[in-house]
Amino acid sequence: MTRSVILTTLLIVAFLGQLAFGYRISGVRPPWEVLPPTPSPAALEASAFGDKEFLYRVLVLDLQNFGDTGGHSTRMADYDMPRVVDWLKVLDSLDVDANHHMMLATQYFVFTQDLTKLDDLIRYVQEEVPLSPARHWRWLLEAVYIAQMKRHNLPWALELAKQLSSYDYPDMPIIARQMGAFMSERTGDYAGAAAIMSRVLAAHEKDALPGEADFMRDFIESMNQRAAGAPRENERGLLPSLP
Amino acid sequence: MIPTIRFVLVTALRDRLFASLFGLLAVTIGISVFLGGGAIMESREMAVVYAAGGARVFVMLGLIVFTAFHVERLYDTREIEAILARAISRESFVVSYWTGLAVIGILLVLPVAVAVFTLGLSVMGAVYWSVSIVLEALMLVAFVLFCALTMERAIPTIFAGVGFYVLARLVSFLLGIVLHGRRSGVNEVINPIFKFISFIVPRLDLAGQTRWLVYGVETNTSFLGLIAAQAAIYVPLLLLATIFDLRRKNF
Numbered sequence: 001m002t003r004s005v006i007l008t009t010l011l012i013v014a015f016l017g018q019l020a021f022g023y024r025i026s027g028v029r030p031p032w033e034v035l036p037p038t039p040s041p042a043a044l045e046a047s048a049f050g051d052k053e054f055l056y057r058v059l060v061l062d063l064q065n066f067g068d069t070g071g072h073s074t075r076m077a078d079y080d081m082p083r084v085v086d087w088l089k090v091l092d093s094l095d096v097d098a099n100h101h102m103m104l105a106t107q108y109f110v111f112t113q114d115l116t117k118l119d120d121l122i123r124y125v126q127e128e129v130p131l132s133p134a135r136h137w138r139w140l141l142e143a144v145y146i147a148q149m150k151r152h153n154l155p156w157a158l159e160l161a162k163q164l165s166s167y168d169y170p171d172m173p174i175i176a177r178q179m180g181a182f183m184s185e186r187t188g189d190y191a192g193a194a195a196i197m198s199r200v201l202a203a204h205e206k207d208a209l210p211g212e213a214d215f216m217r218d219f220i221e222s223m224n225q226r227a228a229g230a231p232r233e234n235e236r237g238l239l240p241s242l243p
Numbered sequence: 244m245i246p247t248i249r250f251v252l253v254t255a256l257r258d259r260l261f262a263s264l265f266g267l268l269a270v271t272i273g274i275s276v277f278l279g280g281g282a283i284m285e286s287r288e289m290a291v292v293y294a295a296g297g298a299r300v301f302v303m304l305g306l307i308v309f310t311a312f313h314v315e316r317l318y319d320t321r322e323i324e325a326i327l328a329r330a331i332s333r334e335s336f337v338v339s340y341w342t343g344l345a346v347i348g349i350l351l352v353l354p355v356a357v358a359v360f361t362l363g364l365s366v367m368g369a370v371y372w373s374v375s376i377v378l379e380a381l382m383l384v385a386f387v388l389f390c391a392l393t394m395e396r397a398i399p400t401i402f403a404g405v406g407f408y409v410l411a412r413l414v415s416f417l418l419g420i421v422l423h424g425r426r427s428g429v430n431e432v433i434n435p436i437f438k439f440i441s442f443i444v445p446r447l448d449l450a451g452q453t454r455w456l457v458y459g460v461e462t463n464t465s466f467l468g469l470i471a472a473q474a475a476i477y478v479p480l481l482l483l484a485t486i487f488d489l490r491r492k493n494f
Contacts (some may be wrong), residue, residue, distance in 0.1 A: 037462060045419055049412040050448025053457060054296035057289045061282060103284040 032065040034074050038086045044093065056094035060101050063087050064108070076109065081117040084109055085124045096132045099139075106142035115150055122147050126160060133167050140164040141176060144183065158183040165196050174200070174208060178216070185223060194223035244339040247331070251343025254313055260488070264305045264351055269295040272358050291362035292453040298355040299376055299451050301364075305379060306348055307387050307404035313399070314391035333489045337482055341388055348380035359456055368455035375450040378474040382445050383408060386482035391487050408442050411447035445477050 039047065048055040063084075067074030084105075091101040105121050105128075112118065125143040129136045140160055148157035158180075165180030177200045184193035201208075201216040209217070257263060272294045279290025317323040329334060355375035363369045387404040394400050418441050421434045449466040460467075 042416075042420070045416040046413065048416075049409070050415055051412075051451060051453055053452065053454040054292050057292040057296075057453075061278065061289065064281075064283060095454070098285065098288070098333055100282060100285045100289070108283065 013065045029070075034078060035080055035083050035087070036066075037083070041093070044090065048094070052094045055102075056091055056098060059087075059094065060098070060104070063091065063101065064104060075224065076112040077114040077117070079112065081109070081112070081120040084130075088124055088128070092128060092131065097135050099135065102128070102136055102139045106139050106146070110142075110146055112152070118146055118151055122151070122156065122160070126163065129163070134169050136170060137164060137167045137172060137176065141179070144179060148183075153234055154183075154187055158187050158189075162196070165200070168203065174204060174212060177204065181219065181223075190223040190227040192194050194220045194227065197223065244332075244335055244342070247326070247339035248346065250344040251313075251340060252346060255309065255347050258309065258313070260305065260309050261350065264279040264301065265354060267305075268280075268298050268351075268354055268358075271301060272362075274306070276362070287362065287364065287440055290459045291359055291364070291456045294362060295359050295372060295451070295453050296356070297454055298358070299379075302348070302351045302355060302380065302381070303383055303408055304405070305351060306384050307401055307408070308345065310344055310384060310387040310398075311391050311404065312398035314388070315395065315397040318395045334486050337388070337485045341478075341482055341485075343430070344384040344388060345381050348384055349377055352380060363456040365456060365459035368457070368459045369402050371455045371465065372451060372461050374461070375452070375467055375470050378470050379447055379450045382447070382474050382477050384393065385478045385485075389481050389485040389488070392485055400436060407444070408447070411444050413448065414444055414446055415448045415479050417441060418455070445473050475489050 044055065066087075067079065080230040088101050089104055091098070102125070105124055110118060122143050125139050129140055140163060144157050144160045144164065147153050147160055161179040164176055165178070168177070178197060181193045184190070184196060188214035197216050197220050197227070199214055201213065201220065205213050205216075275293035275297060276290045278293055279286045279288075282289045284475070314323075317326075327333065352373060355376070356369070359372055360366070360369045362373075383404070386407050387400060390403040390407075391397075391400045396402075410424050417437045421441075426434065446469070450470050452466070454461075
């Protein structure tokens, strides 16, 4: 009886001790950082267990959710963008053909309130697309938009647009092929614009819609006229001037 | 031989291996589809990769645990002596036992194959993946059967099986260290050891590539022939080793 009472008392005391301890440490949180450092190539190789695609899908979901787990949410401006780019490159090493991390780069992290950080993302896209151009050319369209409209960096937008126009894949819409011409026109390089559009017309005149082909011919003629010094009012206003 | 194979299958049914593992696989696939829905892009790719990668591990662990405990029970109840006392050679016993476990492995891979066919984006990729997983299961059950019949106890068998599986999937990582890592100091001794290990451990890192399920079978990643050749060598090797060890035992 006495032993039973002692054991029961000890059990109750232990349980109450746990309750008190749990209450005491309920405010303790593990150290938390928005974006952890990237793993080394050796660590990645070991973690993959021979299946890099699986590790890619795990890590890309992590990257998507970094900063917004465990009851936290993080301002986009508080992300360390060079480290975000490091993570994107890690994902490239696991699956260079996937689009999920490219979408994060061009349609998720770009919503940072600190526009200077966009340069890291644009540079990443510019360097990454040549690694898998057949699958990733479309992200250059996003990069052109970001460079032109958010960073107001027309020379850089032109560089990206020319890079996009240099590709020729069956699933590319015609506007992607023409982008170099349009951006050249915006920067005042009318001869260059005409040259690019001529190349597109020569390659795709047969499969372009009739209206599209007429537009391209008209564009080339206009650009050649402007390159020769003709004033602007002699042509149809093809594009509105930039703000 | 047929009665022994049937015995293994009946034991699996009795232990509710199929019911429990099918349930676990269904949960894994369900969670994978759920997680895939959380991705802002390529949801289907994510779902099929998670489902395939997760289910593969559970199937292999299930085979290891079942084989280990089943053989341990054979020794504990002395059923193995009763079986070998009949007109069945030890060679026939080992081969028929492995065949029974192989059939179980194939039956466990079937629902996973159905899932990857449904969720996947490439039919040929799903075929390659499923076949490679079956081959992986055949090699793994041969190894675990060898350990189980040798060690006679479930716990060390499970540790050996899991360790072997992990090592077999890490072979490319080890080879990478040997080829590109440091070559001085203690690595002068370790590197040749790891290289030798890579010669005797099957290359399970080449099997079950979930990339096949997403992008189909690309020329530079179609390792199915290699895996089939590996299984054709490794399974007889392990079965012979098992027979050799069983013949030395006195029941």
